[in-house]
Amino acid sequence: MEDERISPFRIEVSQADLDDLQDRLRRVRWAPPEPVGAQPDPSGYGVSVDRVRGLVEHWRDRYDWRRWEARLNAYPQFVTSIDGQRIHFLRVRSPREDALPLLLTHGWPGSVVEFLDIIDPLTEPATADDPAFDLVIPSLPGFGWSGSATESGWGPRRIAGAWSQLMARLGYRRYGVAGNDWGSVISPEVGRIAPDRVVGVHVTQLFSAPDGELPYSADPPPPADIDQLSAADRDALAGLREWQATGTGYHHLQATQPQTLAHALSDSPVGLLGWVCQVMDGVDPEFLLTNVSLHWLTGTGGSAIRIYREGGLEDPAEGPTTVPLGLAQFAADVRAIRHYAERDHARIVSWHSYSVGGHYAAHQVPDVYLNDLRGFFAERRAEDIANTITR
Numbered sequence: 001m002e003d004e005r006i007s008p009f010r011i012e013v014s015q016a017d018l019d020d021l022q023d024r025l026r027r028v029r030w031a032p033p034e035p036v037g038a039q040p041d042p043s044g045y046g047v048s049v050d051r052v053r054g055l056v057e058h059w060r061d062r063y064d065w066r067r068w069e070a071r072l073n074a075y076p077q078f079v080t081s082i083d084g085q086r087i088h089f090l091r092v093r094s095p096r097e098d099a100l101p102l103l104l105t106h107g108w109p110g111s112v113v114e115f116l117d118i119i120d121p122l123t124e125p126a127t128a129d130d131p132a133f134d135l136v137i138p139s140l141p142g143f144g145w146s147g148s149a150t151e152s153g154w155g156p157r158r159i160a161g162a163w164s165q166l167m168a169r170l171g172y173r174r175y176g177v178a179g180n181d182w183g184s185v186i187s188p189e190v191g192r193i194a195p196d197r198v199v200g201v202h203v204t205q206l207f208s209a210p211d212g213e214l215p216y217s218a219d220p221p222p223p224a225d226i227d228q229l230s231a232a233d234r235d236a237l238a239g240l241r242e243w244q245a246t247g248t249g250y251h252h253l254q255a256t257q258p259q260t261l262a263h264a265l266s267d268s269p270v271g272l273l274g275w276v277c278q279v280m281d282g283v284d285p286e287f288l289l290t291n292v293s294l295h296w297l298t299g300t301g302g303s304a305i306r307i308y309r310e311g312g313l314e315d316p317a318e319g320p321t322t323v324p325l326g327l328a329q330f331a332a333d334v335r336a337i338r339h340y341a342e343r344d345h346a347r348i349v350s351w352h353s354y355s356v357g358g359h360y361a362a363h364q365v366p367d368v369y370l371n372d373l374r375g376f377f378a379e380r381r382a383e384d385i386a387n388t389i390t391r
Contacts, residue, residue, distance in 0.1 A: 002081060004169060009077040009088060009145065011069050013297050018065060021269055021296065025060040028270045044246075047277040055277070056270055058285045065297070068290045072112070075119060079145070080169065082162040085154065088145035089138035089166065094123040096132035100199070100381055101172040103163055103190065104137045107181020108304055109276040110360065111144050111294045112137050113287070114180060117366045122373075131378050133176075138166065140182065140307065144294050148303035155310035156182065157317070160189035167197070174384065176377050178202040180362065182307055188345060191323030200324040200349075200380035202373055204361055205333065208340035209240065214312075215251050217244055229339050236335035243334055250278060254308035262302025265295075272301045282332050282358040317344075324380060326350030328372040330357030330365065350376050 030053065034045040075090050090112055093099070102122070106114045115137055122133045139146040141154045141162070163186070167175055176199050179187035184203035191198040207215065210223035220241075223229075229237065253261055265272045273292050280288045295301040324347045329336055331354060342348060352372055357365035 002084070004080065006078050006080045006169065009079045011072055011077070011145065013065065013069060017297055021293075022060065024269050025056055028056060031274070047274050051277060052270065052274045055273060055285055055289065059269075059273070059289050059293075063286070063289050063293070065290075065293055068113075068286075068293070071116065077145075080166070082165050082169075083158070084151070085141050085149060085162065086147050087138055087141070087162065087166060088147075089136055090119075091170070092119055092123050092135045092137075094132040094134050096124075099123070099132040099134045100377060101167070101170075101175035102133040102135055102377070103167060103175060103177045103187075104135060105163070105177075105179035105183030105186050106137075106140065106143075107179070107183050108140075108143075108307060109279060109291060109295065110181060111291050112139055113290050113294060114360060115362055118362050118370055118373075121366070121370055125374075131374050131381065133377075134172075136167065136170065136172075138163065140304070142303040142306055143300055144298050146300075147298070148300055149306065152313075153310065154307070155312075155314040156186045156307075157189050157193075157314055158310075160186050160193050163190050164194045164197070167194075173197060174199055176200050176202070176380065178373060180204045181359065182311075185311070188321045188323070188325060189317070191325070192317065192321050195323050198323050199384050200326065200377060201321070202326045202328070202350075202376045204328055204330065204359075204369075206327055206329075206336035206341040206345070207334070208337060208344045210237075210340065214255075215244070215248055219245070225339070229337070233337045233339050236337045239335050240337065247278075250275070251308060254305040255312045256309070258305045258309045259302075261305060265301040265305070266299065269296045272296055279359075283360055283364065287360070287363055320344050320346040322346050324349045324383075326352075326372075326376040328352050328354065328361070328369065328376075330354050330359070330361045330368075332358035333361075349379075 031049055033049045075092050077090050079086055079088050104115050106112060119135060123135060125132055141149045141159060174197055177187040177190045184205040187201045187203055191201045213220050265275060276292050295304060325345045326349060327336060354368055356368060361369045
């Protein structure tokens with residue numbers, strides 16, 4: 001029988017591990033610079049040496065892990081075991097009695113750090129008119145202080161099942177779910193598993209694609225139902241095609257041979273940084289380096305990428321989700337294709353596009369993200385109360 005105890009946890013990275021990181025950064029062996037003249041834009045070869053060099057200098061000379069460790073430790077953290085897997089999570093309660101429990105899920109190469117900027121505004125809003133939330137923010141299996149998964153099968157649906165168990169173990173009967181990146185895949189699955197408990201699902205991406213396509217499909221043909229797409233959907237499809245052609249190399253490798261890559265990511269902090277840089281554009285160095293440091297210092301740089309393999313091995317879901325779902329999509333991010341999103345999610349009740357922000361909106365434009373999240377769940381809470389009264 002599984003031990004269901006929930007134990008307090010505090011982050012305490014050893015000084016020896018920090019000294020080892022500094023030593024490795026000082027002894028870095030740089031990659032050869034990208035060739036010049038082979039094509040108009042040298043960035044077509046990937047993350048440049050100059051970019052990595054600048055970030056390494058910041059990491060080595062100015063970055064302070066202890067400051068970020070203290071910021072994380074300012075919030076209550078816990079560990080528990082679910083389905084044989086250690087799960088680390090933040091649990092930050094609001095002083096407001098009307099607070100709605102909210103489960104927040106990050107993605108790759110992010111971490112719980114993705115949501116640090118919005119914890120205080122959500123738990124202790126400045127005005128009584130804004131809804132308050134009790135937050136549960138877990139580290140995905142394979143990430144951070146949840147540690148490496150020791151067995152296969154930890155794809156989005158199994159993680160969603162673990163999240164449902166976690167919320168039940170914490171005593172929550174009704175709650176909201178929100179996420180980014182892989183969190184946008186996992187969160188709707190929590191609603192599928194526990195539709196009687198989840199009041200609504202808020203995400204920042206919907207990755208629904210034409211039937212039969214993988215995210216990294218190379219030069220796929222036009223979908224059979226292209227005539228049914230709106231102009232906005234055709235633009236979004238064109239963006240997907242551009243991303244498939246130029247931006248999914250990491251996805252293909254992580255979905256097919258993650259262990260091959262894991263050896264490099266586990267042995268070199270600069271190698272890990274260079275790999276992560278390709279999908280962390282538009283964020284400040286401190287945010288990027290904190291996420292990379294977290295993966296490095298917990299030894300999970302190589303295990304976190306397995307979620308792509310595990311996700312690809314799961315069978316497709318049967319039928320659409322039915323819990324109310326809201327999308328907030330931001331400027332510098334992959335755009336959702338509504339035609340396919342409505343195929344996969346039967347109750348899309350909110351669809352907002354913003355001209356600011358990017359893939360890490362909760363950090364890049366927290367006020368915009370907060371307004372959308374609050375508005376979505378205020379409506380869901382009002383519906384929940386109305387339904388309770390009329391029963």
